[in-house]
Amino acid sequence: MTKVVGTRLKRKEDPKLITGHGSFADDIQLPGMLHAAVLRSPHAHAVIKKINVEEALKVPGVVAIYTGKDLEGKIGPVPTSWYVPDCDLKEAPQYPLAIDRVRYVGDGVALVIAEGRYAVKDAMYLIDVEYETLSPAVGQKESLKDNAPLVHDDIENNLAFHWKAGTVPEEVCEKAEASVKQSFYVQRVAPSPIETRAAIGRYNPGTGELTLWCTSQNPHIHRMVLSEVLDITEAKLRVISPDMGGGFGGKIGVYPDEALVGFAARDLCRPVKWIEERSEHFTAANFGRDEVIDVEIYGQKDGTITALRVTNTHNVGAYLSTMGPGVSTIDFGLMITGIYKIPYASCETFGVYTNTTPTDAYRGAGKPESTYQIERAIDLFAKEIGMDPVEIRRINMAQKEDFPFTNAQGLVYDSGDYEKPLTKALEMVDYQKFREEQKELRKRGKLVGIGFSTYVELCGFGPSKVAGGIGFQGGIWENATVRVHPRGSVTVYCGTSPHGQGHATTFGQIVSEKLGIPMDDIELVFSDTKSVSMGWGTYGSRSVAVGGSSVAIAADRVIDKAKKIAAHELEVSVEEIVFEEGIFSVKGSPSLQRTFKEIAKSANMAWNLPEGIEPSLEASSYFDPENFVYPFGTHIAVVEVDKETGQIELKRYVAVDDVGRVINPLTAEGQVHGGLAQGIGQALWEGIVYSKDGQNLTGTFMDYAMPKARFFPKFETAFTETLSPVNPIGAKGVGETGTTASTPAIMNAVMDALEPYGIKDIEMPLTPEKVWRAISESEGK
Amino acid sequence: MIPSKFDYVRVNSIDEAIQQLQQLNGEGKLIAGGHSLVPLLKFRLTEPGALIDISRIAELKEVRKEGNRIVVGALNTHFQVANNQIVKEHIPVLAETVRQIGDIQVRNRGTIGGNIAHADPAADLPAAAHVLDAKIMIQGEDGAETMDMESFVIGPLITMLPENSVLTAISFTIPPSHTKSAYLKFSHPASGYPVIGVAVVAGVDENNMIDYAKVAITGVGDVAYRATAVEEKLLGQELSETVIKEASQYAAEDGEIANDLFSSEEYRRNLCKVYTERALKAVLF
Numbered sequence A: 001m002t003k004v005v006g007t008r009l010k011r012k013e014d015p016k017l018i019t020g021h022g023s024f025a026d027d028i029q030l031p032g033m034l035h036a037a038v039l040r041s042p043h044a045h046a047v048i049k050k051i052n053v054e055e056a057l058k059v060p061g062v063v064a065i066y067t068g069k070d071l072e073g074k075i076g077p078v079p080t081s082w083y084v085p086d087c088d089l090k091e092a093p094q095y096p097l098a099i100d101r102v103r104y105v106g107d108g109v110a111l112v113i114a115e116g117r118y119a120v121k122d123a124m125y126l127i128d129v130e131y132e133t134l135s136p137a138v139g140q141k142e143s144l145k146d147n148a149p150l151v152h153d154d155i156e157n158n159l160a161f162h163w164k165a166g167t168v169p170e171e172v173c174e175k176a177e178a179s180v181k182q183s184f185y186v187q188r189v190a191p192s193p194i195e196t197r198a199a200i201g202r203y204n205p206g207t208g209e210l211t212l213w214c215t216s217q218n219p220h221i222h223r224m225v226l227s228e229v230l231d232i233t234e235a236k237l238r239v240i241s242p243d244m245g246g247g248f249g250g251k252i253g254v255y256p257d258e259a260l261v262g263f264a265a266r267d268l269c270r271p272v273k274w275i276e277e278r279s280e281h282f283t284a285a286n287f288g289r290d291e292v293i294d295v296e297i298y299g300q301k302d303g304t305i306t307a308l309r310v311t312n313t314h315n316v317g318a319y320l321s322t323m324g325p326g327v328s329t330i331d332f333g334l335m336i337t338g339i340y341k342i343p344y345a346s347c348e349t350f351g352v353y354t355n356t357t358p359t360d361a362y363r364g365a366g367k368p369e370s371t372y373q374i375e376r377a378i379d380l381f382a383k384e385i386g387m388d389p390v391e392i393r394r395i396n397m398a399q400k401e402d403f404p405f406t407n408a409q410g411l412v413y414d415s416g417d418y419e420k421p422l423t424k425a426l427e428m429v430d431y432q433k434f435r436e437e438q439k440e441l442r443k444r445g446k447l448v449g450i451g452f453s454t455y456v457e458l459c460g461f462g463p464s465k466v467a468g469g470i471g472f473q474g475g476i477w478e479n480a481t482v483r484v485h486p487r488g489s490v491t492v493y494c495g496t497s498p499h500g501q502g503h504a505t506t507f508g509q510i511v512s513e514k515l516g517i518p519m520d521d522i523e524l525v526f527s528d529t530k531s532v533s534m535g536w537g538t539y540g541s542r543s544v545a546v547g548g549s550s551v552a553i554a555a556d557r558v559i560d561k562a563k564k565i566a567a568h569e570l571e572v573s574v575e576e577i578v579f580e581e582g583i584f585s586v587k588g589s590p591s592l593q594r595t596f597k598e599i600a601k602s603a604n605m606a607w608n609l610p611e612g613i614e615p616s617l618e619a620s621s622y623f624d625p626e627n628f629v630y631p632f633g634t635h636i637a638v639v640e641v642d643k644e645t646g647q648i649e650l651k652r653y654v655a656v657d658d659v660g661r662v663i664n665p666l667t668a669e670g671q672v673h674g675g676l677a678q679g680i681g682q683a684l685w686e687g688i689v690y691s692k693d694g695q696n697l698t699g700t701f702m703d704y705a706m707p708k709a710r711f712f713p714k715f716e717t718a719f720t721e722t723l724s725p726v727n728p729i730g731a732k733g734v735g736e737t738g739t740t741a742s743t744p745a746i747m748n749a750v751m752d753a754l755e756p757y758g759i760k761d762i763e764m765p766l767t768p769e770k771v772w773r774a775i776s777e778s779e780g781k
Numbered sequence B: 001m002i003p004s005k006f007d008y009v010r011v012n013s014i015d016e017a018i019q020q021l022q023q024l025n026g027e028g029k030l031i032a033g034g035h036s037l038v039p040l041l042k043f044r045l046t047e048p049g050a051l052i053d054i055s056r057i058a059e060l061k062e063v064r065k066e067g068n069r070i071v072v073g074a075l076n077t078h079f080q081v082a083n084n085q086i087v088k089e090h091i092p093v094l095a096e097t098v099r100q101i102g103d104i105q106v107r108n109r110g111t112i113g114g115n116i117a118h119a120d121p122a123a124d125l126p127a128a129a130h131v132l133d134a135k136i137m138i139q140g141e142d143g144a145e146t147m148d149m150e151s152f153v154i155g156p157l158i159t160m161l162p163e164n165s166v167l168t169a170i171s172f173t174i175p176p177s178h179t180k181s182a183y184l185k186f187s188h189p190a191s192g193y194p195v196i197g198v199a200v201v202a203g204v205d206e207n208n209m210i211d212y213a214k215v216a217i218t219g220v221g222d223v224a225y226r227a228t229a230v231e232e233k234l235l236g237q238e239l240s241e242t243v244i245k246e247a248s249q250y251a252a253e254d255g256e257i258a259n260d261l262f263s264s265e266e267y268r269r270n271l272c273k274v275y276t277e278r279a280l281k282a283v284l285f
């Protein structure tokens, strides 16, 4: 069969986008459309005493202004979608507009609707809100204390949830010959897609149908949740995700703003558009991470790790967002031992409400944090016993023959061969040579270092049964329908919702290879609840492994039916039909054949179908995998530190990832590159900083350091392919590998460079000043 | 990000600009490239009644040599300055500095007059202006006048530009031909503005004695400054690494070094020394 899967095809979606023919939310113009803006709280914590909208209403063009009180009883709170069990989870209701108290800078206070964007903003600035400020709870550790201000009066100690998994017997720790304790802070970061959030609502009073275009990674989840919030049936609510400029997890969440737009469109019977501003995005869109992670690692002098104890104190912000509670519990806590055969492990997680913007899933969601702590801890342990970081990894990692491998927390890793990418990456970087050079350079006072991250992550969400068990309010199977038109072209409807990943290309490749038809004959439809029957969207590196698999299965079903029709026409039995490269032929008599196009026509015309076969050529699949997938790999960073200024130069970055079957190496590399930029960004540059009063001090790109392309060397990437047995295409997931693996690789490299100073840890991001201070302090000693 | 309402007028000469400023009586604001003003408008940090667009005034676009000085019209964009033959030949440190401003879009729109008039404490250009003894040329209601950098920029975003006047050009001294120059910048990873920027013009005589040294530092405090203490330590000394190192210890002496989220005063003082030393070495060795 012609190879389509595995080839470096250029992205099918690019010509449209780069010639300006995409249609993003802001491109949508509807007749009679109004504009919306949300007035947001400037205070982290305050009581709303009075809202005066009189002056604002006088602005020409203003149509309506709603406050939280106006909406009471008309629109419900926006719930979380992840009720993690057995953790005493306390959900505080998040009303789309604050009613009498604001709980973070950015909390919605009033919704302004006007003709035109200018009027809306002019009016917004004229709304007069009288606040009585309260002291805010800001950092998670302080907010847990007894005397901390309460974000929600009835939630004691601001404790949103308290989750535990695994136990480490005391005697195991006592018997250990060596141990290391370290506290890490995986700081809050802003996902920062190039396109901010947006929503456009249109209500048809005749049919009662509400259409909502919004920047969602999962339109069907938006429909399900918003149908409840807005009290409208799912049959009457249509959610469409238009072309999107990225999401990175920040657009999984169902937000108050989207509910408000839907509400206003229905209330006013006119289309309403809301486009989030960038500075608004920095206050009102979910952030990622913000976890204080305390680790204790125990083991023997020969390098074997015997136990790992982890506590995660997670700042969830003022409300529980859509996936928020799952990040630091399930996603993090079950993966804390990484690739290692550590017999005992425990994780205790405290979810803490604070007067800050909510946090939610961000590229990797929990796995970058778990990888960070284990990959850092194992390095610290190696230093403690004087062992090479590669050796300690080899001693402890699960071996090929251990698969399917059950980790200390009970997760069963589908497949793995950790030595393969490790060997390859070591070759690529030429480890021995580097160590020799490092010795020389150190003599000359140069600080160079190498850092490793041998990671594994939990991806491909996933088995729905498990979703139910872990309290996730959704199934996580995936759906595809392959519809063959009378003249042989194909439309494929998929429940995943790409926003930059290139599914039209990769899923197209799967179909093209299966059906033996050219890519140009295949159209992919995503992201519209009216045309795609059901689906769970795109996040958690699930799209190819779960969605791509359902595409493959549906295509196989099409072939099965087509074979029956071909057999009937060629007057042989189905068993005698072979299908290759788009041709159905008879075994042994290859000249007897039908093309895919001919069968497409026969099936749709239905002039002469075999008995019991219905007309049309179309098949669906609802694929629910039996397990998650666990991509893995080795990343190696090489850095040089300028000891006079603390500046870090990233000299080389080698990433060898095993993501199972690679459908398209070009787009897979693109995913790795993007992930690396974000993971390295976390280590070196990015970080949301709040003041004591809960003001975001990094609320624009003047202060929040999003990495730019020129900050990076040329990434050296490669793949090994260990297929996953849990889905028919053998794919794992590639979208989050870069963010998951790279943060500790960078940190470990910098710490290696700083070894002559005895520096063990520096809090991220590694700003030049922090590094310079660490060096100066150790020199002063 | 939407500014509040304003009117817009385009003017074609300096005189017309002054007339408009007078008529608008404090409500008018000049706009050149808009790359500092528009962000302020959008944040509603400034809400002028009218913008007076000076960007098409031909007389503000010249670059000419006048004796020992190069006069660069206020409306020249950073890109134009960086690529101007006269500038590159006689005052290369200016070209080297503006080449490091922002990104290509910023350099294509931002003007050097706007950059100086805006007096952003983190701007790059003032460092070069200081080492080239820049004179700010102004045309106002009462005719033309000239100010030096020290008296023109008095604080962050505060200048002595008189009411109803236009910054017409900046005039730079051509340094002696035996000197060399450099601009060394540490870009803030977010904004791209300098965390520190050090401009140096320096040279040695035939006996390897330092006979010319101008050092200026920007980005570390409220205003850019000439590091005269460093210059004094260098002048008359025989060139050596030690002399440079020792002189660089005084790099923060003449400035008021500030704190911000990205770097403390202490760290910036360190940067002053390190960057001055490196810039001097780049020029003198």
Ligand SMILES: Cc1cc2nc3c(=O)[nH]c(=O)nc-3n(C[C@H](O)[C@H](O)[C@H](O)COP(=O)(O)OP(=O)(O)OC[C@H]3O[C@@H](n4cnc5c(N)ncnc54)[C@H](O)[C@@H]3O)c2cc1C
Pocket (backbone or CB within 6 Å): B029, B030, B031, B032, B033, B034, B035, B036, B037, B038, B054, B074, B075, B100, B101, B102, B103, B106, B109, B110, B111, B112, B113, B114, B115, B116, B117, B118, B122, B123, B124, B125, B161, B165, B166, B167, B168, B191, B192, B193, B194
């Ligand atoms: C993304 C970005 C990055 C940037 N990075 C840097 C950087 O790294 N380094 C740096 O130095 N700068 C940087 N800048 C700033 C840029 O260099 C300045 O915006 C520019 O030089 C100002 O010139 P302008 O023509 O755009 O001024 P405008 O924005 O038009 O005007 C600025 C101010 O000067 C006044 N003004 C303008 N021209 C005159 C005149 N002839 N007479 C009197 N008053 C006048 C205006 O009234 C206004 O108050 C950056 C800007 C942006 C947007």
